Amino acid sequence: MFFYRLFYFFREAFQSIKINRFTHLVTIGTITFALLTFGIFIVTVINLNRIFDDWGKRIHLIAYLGKNTDAEEIKKTRERIANLPHTKNVTYVSKERALALLKESLKGQDGILENLDENPLPASLEIQLKEAYKNTQSLKTFVAEIKRIDTISDVEYGQEWLEKFSAFISIVKLVGVSIGAFLLLATILIISNAIKLTIYSRREEIEIMKLVGATNFFIQIPFFLEGFIQGLCGSLLALGILYVSYKILISKIISDYSLYLGAFNFIFLPQKLVIALIFFGILLGIFGCALSMGRFLKA
Amino acid sequence: MIQMFNVYKFYPNNHPALTDISLHIKKGDFVFVTGPSGAGKTTLIKLIFCAERSTRGQIIVQGINLAKIKESSIAHLRRKIGVVFQDFKLLNSRTVYENVVFTLEAIGTNRREIKRKAWQVLKLVGLQNRLDATPLGLSGGEQQRIAIARAIVNNPIILLADEPTGNLDSEITQDIMELFKSINDRGTTVVIATHNKNLASQYSNKHIILDKGMRLDTQEW
Numbered sequence: 040m041f042f043y044r045l046f047y048f049f050r051e052a053f054q055s056i057k058i059n060r061f062t063h064l065v066t067i068g069t070i071t072f073a074l075l076t077f078g079i080f081i082v083t084v085i086n087l088n089r090i091f092d093d094w095g096k097r098i099h100l101i102a103y104l105g106k107n108t109d110a111e112e113i114k115k116t117r118e119r120i121a122n123l124p125h126t127k128n129v130t131y132v133s134k135e136r137a138l139a140l141l142k143e144s145l146k147g148q149d150g151i152l153e154n155l156d157e158n159p160l161p162a163s164l165e166i167q168l169k170e171a172y173k174n175t176q177s178l179k180t181f182v183a184e185i186k187r188i189d190t191i192s193d194v195e196y197g198q199e200w201l202e203k204f205s206a207f208i209s210i211v212k213l214v215g216v217s218i219g220a221f222l223l224l225a226t227i228l229i230i231s232n233a234i235k236l237t238i239y240s241r242r243e244e245i246e247i248m249k250l251v252g253a254t255n256f257f258i259q260i261p262f263f264l265e266g267f268i269q270g271l272c273g274s275l276l277a278l279g280i281l282y283v284s285y286k287i288l289i290s291k292i293i294s295d296y297s298l299y300l301g302a303f304n305f306i307f308l309p310q311k312l313v314i315a316l317i318f319f320g321i322l323l324g325i326f327g328c329a330l331s332m333g334r335f336l337k338a
Numbered sequence: 339m340i341q342m343f344n345v346y347k348f349y350p351n352n353h354p355a356l357t358d359i360s361l362h363i364k365k366g367d368f369v370f371v372t373g374p375s376g377a378g379k380t381t382l383i384k385l386i387f388c389a390e391r392s393t394r395g396q397i398i399v400q401g402i403n404l405a406k407i408k409e410s411s412i413a414h415l416r417r418k419i420g421v422v423f424q425d426f427k428l429l430n431s432r433t434v435y436e437n438v439v440f441t442l443e444a445i446g447t448n449r450r451e452i453k454r455k456a457w458q459v460l461k462l463v464g465l466q467n468r469l470d471a472t473p474l475g476l477s478g479g480e481q482q483r484i485a486i487a488r489a490i491v492n493n494p495i496i497l498l499a500d501e502p503t504g505n506l507d508s509e510i511t512q513d514i515m516e517l518f519k520s521i522n523d524r525g526t527t528v529v530i531a532t533h534n535k536n537l538a539s540q541y542s543n544k545h546i547i548l549d550k551g552m553r554l555d556t557q558e559w
Contacts, residue, residue, distance in 0.1 A: 043448060043449045044446060047443055243427070243429060244429060244440075246427070247427060247429065247440065247441075247444075248440075249413070249416075250387075250389075250416065250421055250427070251416060251440075251441040251444055251445060251488070251492070252413045252415070252416035252417035252445050252492075253413060253444035254410070254413040254414075255413070257444065257445075257446060258444075
């Protein structure tokens with residue numbers, strides 16, 4: 040009995056899809072397009088975040104010491120920083136060492152440094168962070184803490200660049216969410232209209248079903264199955280296209296920008312998000328269907 | 339079986355379709371609702387299977403008060419009532435067999451029952467040899483037989499027919515009326531709306547005569 044009913048519902052749904060195949064193709068195409076756009080934004084944001092964190096991990100901080108800091112104070116400052124939980128190790132770079140390093144980096148052009156009356160470079164402490172704290176949030180709290188130390192005049196860690204990159208990711212997220220919301224609305228409307236067309240083409244059947252005593256639930260099930268099938272097909276298609284495009288694009292990016300990206304590993308959508316996207320597609324299909332079914336059965 | 343007490347029906351334009359109708363149709367009756375076009379026959383039939391709701395008054399069908407029936411219970415009420423229309427309301431893309439089976443599938447009957455019931459009823463209406471034909475390839479009389487088969491396949495206790503012979507010639511009309519009579523002989527209460535008084539008189543003396551939405555007769559059976 041149960042299996043026969045199930046068979047009946049699926050048969051009715053597939054029959055309807057067969058009869059209204061053009062409408063269904065348009066709907067599946069719309070779901071695919073919407074989910075593909077979502078997918079592109081999600082993959083982009085995930086990888087940008089990873090690049091951001093990866094660069095964050097390579098960062099080390101330079102804390103510049105005040106001009107008149109004496110050896111005792113330097114020792115105390117160094118110890119204080121070394122005792123912070125974030126710190127892996129601290130290296131002292133004296134004024135002289137800093138100048139020597141600069142000269143070395145300017146090899147061949149070091150003549151420009153010859154006429155200096157005095158060494159203008161400050162002494163500094165180069166700080167390396169523990170792995171667990173190599174992320175932008177920890178970095179910010181750590182920097183704030185170091186800046187509170189009197190003997191430290193300034194801290195440098197490429198903050199300007201990190202902030203710009205962080206802002207860029209926020210913009211990408213915002214654009215993604217805006218376009219996503221718009222597409223979501225458009226998709227639901229298109230699905231709802233597609234189901235409305237299907238309902239219209241089957242209105243005589245529905246009228247007779249109601250006449251002979253079919254419950255609204257029984258009438259609705261095949262339509263919800265249609266929505267389910269559309270959502271499933273749309274999301275699987277979107278994921279397929281996304282995966283193939285990702286593979287092609289990543290191989291190109293890696294070959295063209297390997298110099299900048301180093302050994303960075305790009306990732307596709309994590310399994311959880313793949314499942315979420317499929318569920319989301321199915322929900323879209325069912326919700327679009329519910330929208331027109333509700334209106335129709337009330338009428 | 340069917341009782342109406344001071345029933346009124348107004349359509350949205352305030353046009354009175356039925357005015358102060360009371361009636362009592364008993365189990366196993368063979369009743370005609372007669373009257374000219376616009377008398378309210380179709381509205382009266384529609385009220386019985388809840389395709390319309392009365393504006394005022396009480397309607398009791400098989401013990402159920404239709405004024406108080408919930409939207410969700412209407413489907414279950416309709417399983418006890420078969421309805422036949424003048425325009426047959428068949429699915430022209432489906433075969434004779436599928437048209438009849440459609441009813442049983444729609445109410446969730448199991449597969450074995452479906453086959454048995456469909457075969458039985460198609461034999462009763464004389465279409466057992468036309469199972470694979472589609473409605474448009476059949477005569478008007480045969481199409482009405484499909485509609486009747488569909489209406490009674492679920493063994494309803496009431497069969498309502500709204501001008502069932504309106505589109506048929508007199509010879510076929512007689513056949514269809516005989517079919518209704520045989521269904522009634524099996525115990526089903528039959529209510530037929532028709533403008534044809536002669537036809538009504540030929541088959542039953544139980545008439546509800548309507549004109550301009552009002553009942554003209556005062557018969558009690």
